[in-house]
Amino acid sequence: MSLTPSSDPSPRQPSGQPLDRTPVLAFNRVSIAFDGPPVLEDITFSVAPGETRIVLGPAGVGKSVLLKLANGLLRPDEGSILLFGEEISHMPEDQLFPLRTRAGMVFQEGALFDSLTVRNNVAYQLIQERVPDDEIDARVHEALRFVELDETFGMLPSSLSGGMRRRVAIARALIRKPELLLYDSPTGGLDPVTSTTIIELIIKERDVYHTPSLLVTHRLQDAFTLCTHRFDAEAGRMVPLPKGQTDPNTTFLMLEEGRLIFDGSLHELLHSQNGFVQEFLQ
Amino acid sequence: MAIEVIERTAKNLVLTVQDYSLFSFRSFMNLWRPPIYWPDFLVQSDIIGAGSASIVLLSGFFTGAVLALQSAATLSQFGATAVTGQFVSITMIRELGPVLSGIMVAGRNASSMASELGSMVVTEQIDAMRALGVDPLRKLVTPRIFACISMLFFLTIVADAFGILGGGFVTVFLNHQNGTEYFSKAWESLRYPDIIQGLVKPLFSGYIIASIGCFYGLRTTGGTQGVGRSTIQAVVNSSVLIIVVDFLLTQVLLRLFPLL
Numbered sequence: 168m169s170l171t172p173s174s175d176p177s178p179r180q181p182s183g184q185p186l187d188r189t190p191v192l193a194f195n196r197v198s199i200a201f202d203g204p205p206v207l208e209d210i211t212f213s214v215a216p217g218e219t220r221i222v223l224g225p226a227g228v229g230k231s232v233l234l235k236l237a238n239g240l241l242r243p244d245e246g247s248i249l250l251f252g253e254e255i256s257h258m259p260e261d262q263l264f265p266l267r268t269r270a271g272m273v274f275q276e277g278a279l280f281d282s283l284t285v286r287n288n289v290a291y292q293l294i295q296e297r298v299p300d301d302e303i304d305a306r307v308h309e310a311l312r313f314v315e316l317d318e319t320f321g322m323l324p325s326s327l328s329g330g331m332r333r334r335v336a337i338a339r340a341l342i343r344k345p346e347l348l349l350y351d352s353p354t355g356g357l358d359p360v361t362s363t364t365i366i367e368l369i370i371k372e373r374d375v376y377h378t379p380s381l382l383v384t385h386r387l388q389d390a391f392t393l394c395t396h397r398f399d400a401e402a403g404r405m406v407p408l409p410k411g412q413t414d415p416n417t418t419f420l421m422l423e424e425g426r427l428i429f430d431g432s433l434h435e436l437l438h439s440q441n442g443f444v445q446e447f448l449q
Numbered sequence: 450m451a452i453e454v455i456e457r458t459a460k461n462l463v464l465t466v467q468d469y470s471l472f473s474f475r476s477f478m479n480l481w482r483p484p485i486y487w488p489d490f491l492v493q494s495d496i497i498g499a500g501s502a503s504i505v506l507l508s509g510f511f512t513g514a515v516l517a518l519q520s521a522a523t524l525s526q527f528g529a530t531a532v533t534g535q536f537v538s539i540t541m542i543r544e545l546g547p548v549l550s551g552i553m554v555a556g557r558n559a560s561s562m563a564s565e566l567g568s569m570v571v572t573e574q575i576d577a578m579r580a581l582g583v584d585p586l587r588k589l590v591t592p593r594i595f596a597c598i599s600m601l602f603f604l605t606i607v608a609d610a611f612g613i614l615g616g617g618f619v620t621v622f623l624n625h626q627n628g629t630e631y632f633s634k635a636w637e638s639l640r641y642p643d644i645i646q647g648l649v650k651p652l653f654s655g656y657i658i659a660s661i662g663c664f665y666g667l668r669t670t671g672g673t674q675g676v677g678r679s680t681i682q683a684v685v686n687s688s689v690l691i692i693v694v695d696f697l698l699t700q701v702l703l704r705l706f707p708l709l
Contacts (some may be wrong), residue, residue: 241575260584268582278577292581295484339581349580 188254191379192237197246197256199232206232210424214357214379218414221390222285222383223429223447224422228381231275233422237381238265238270251346267291271340271378272346275355277325279339285311286320289339293305305447310338314368319407331360337368341376346382348372354389364390368404373417374398387448393417394433421447440447468668472586473660473691479584479591489592492558497558497593498600505550506559506606506611511610513537513546517619523628530626537616538609542639542647544699546609551654551691554601556684559662562593566666566678574666590663605651620655650698654691661687686707 188214190213195388197210206229214220235241239255248256250266258266279288287294289310290303298306311317316333324332340348350369354362360392366389372378376395385389392417394417396405406416413433421429421436423443436444479485505529520536566589569575578585613635621628669675 235576238580240579262581264579264584267580272577272578272580274573274577274580276573278573280574280577281572291578291583295581297581 176226185219190249191251192381193249194233194236195247195249195443197236197243197248198244199236199241199245200299205244205425207236207243207422210427212420212427212430214381215381218418219373219380219382219393219414219417221393221417222381222420222422223387223390224383224385225447226385229425230422231351234272234381234383235331237347237349238267238272241253248326268343269345270349271343271345272349273333273336273340273351273353273354275351276330277324277336279332279335283324284320285316285322285324285327285335288324288335289342291339292343306342307338310342312336313371314338323442328361328437330357330364333357333365334368337365337372337424344376344379348378350380350382350384352384354384354386362389363392367398369393370396370405372413373396375400391433394419410444452535453527467659469664472590472664472667473594473656475662476586476590476594476663477656480595483579484587484657485590487593489588490498490596493592493596494600496561497554497596498603501554501557501600501604501608503689504553505608507606508549508553509611509614512540512549512608513617514600514613514619515615515618515658516545516612521620521624524612529548531630532634532679533616533620533624533626534613534636535638538613538635539643541612541616542609543643544695546612547605547647547650547654548691548695550601550608550651551658551695552688554597554604555658555687556664556689558597559683559687560680562659562662563666563669564676566663567669569677570669571593571672572669576641583676584665590667592594593636593654594656594659597659598652601651601655601658602648605647609616609647642702644700645706646699648685648693649702653698657690657694658687661690685703 176238192380193213194210198205198208202204202230203379210233222233224230230240236243238250239248239258239260243256247254248257251269255263255266271445279285280291283291286307289307290298293303293306307320308317311320314337316331316334316338319327319331319335324335327335328439335354350396353369354365357365368378369382370393373380373393390403394413396407397414399406418432418438419429421444429439429444431439436446439445511524516537520532521533522535524530524533566575569578569589575585578588613632614636615630617631618705620626662683665679665686669679671678
């Protein structure tokens, strides 16, 4: 199987202008441990504007920890993390809050506030910022239409299915037009059909808004779908790229026992000589 | 091996006290810095104040009633049943009203705070809140602390009032004594230091209940089992601490306002 980037590999804004390549997120020799051996050790990588980076690895390898380090929910023991150009590994929590509002995060189980309606969950940030109610309603409807769940506006999370909760979580992450998106196993525990719906939404977000993103998953099929499909705005659904082509801005990272063992394109991943990568792919 | 266990336990204890001190200091100071979540304060005041009113009212009433029963039996041996009102009102206002209200509110609200926040921790809602740029201490803890302090103050007054009423009920309907004498003695014997003592204590108890409930809730680890553990720790530690602080406060207040 031979896969090559579909076209010009440099990401572009919707206007067609090439993007500034300064990373929105950069890990430099990051390590963290919790009362034992390191969970992550000496991790270095970056996410450039317009880029989607997929973190692969088996369960318990530290993928979610890596994502929580990315927006300062956890602090590294060593190394530095630059988020939007600012060093956050020692930044006080008070200064981190405004920075976090610029990044959207989708949690593994959605992490919706179960006592709030879908409207108030999606609008959570806007409510805290005291945005007028009319504007909140309009923006929530827009975000819910994006995830095709406009009818859930007044419902409580408990009355939604697992897949719907993830889609509402995506709407919540998107409502403020984030500059970076962090997806923590967005298809974990979902059936294949629902997983495909979620992946289609992520592809739609990537190809419509071009938001840089970091996505962790242990599901190869989802990762490959992300890399080999694009969103067709006219058809309103994702379509496969021509045979042998991949999305040039979607690349892979792979973790093994807390260490980064691979950083590259799908083509490089498939042809990696690393024994663990080969075993994981099989 | 035994020394290692003692060392680890001692370190954990010191670490917990240190974490709690920092946590409660930050939560308290947040009231003086924006953003302040007043709607959350009102919601919590309703949950804690209105929600706990019935249990405080009933426990106050029956405590006063029991005090009147017990004291009348003893006082009658000295022909002093006329001072039942004085005995009940001073005991309720100085000691039993504040302590009993504190323990009842701790049982109801420290547990509810620990389990609610603990569930939010294990379902990643607290992380989601932080990721959305909202400080859980400001949003969840500070409103609970100040709602609990202010509501326990008023609940203690309710407990005191119903305790005296309970004593009056027993005095009139069971002991068949003069109700006017009971209430006039209860009123006349009260001095401002008694009232100050009775109303300072709930301010501390309210702070203890909410800060400990939230502290253990936010420290929850280990899934749903961890939520149960946090709830137990919150109720036990806040109840014990209320009694310990009551003892210390009584010492201090008795020095400030000595008995005649």
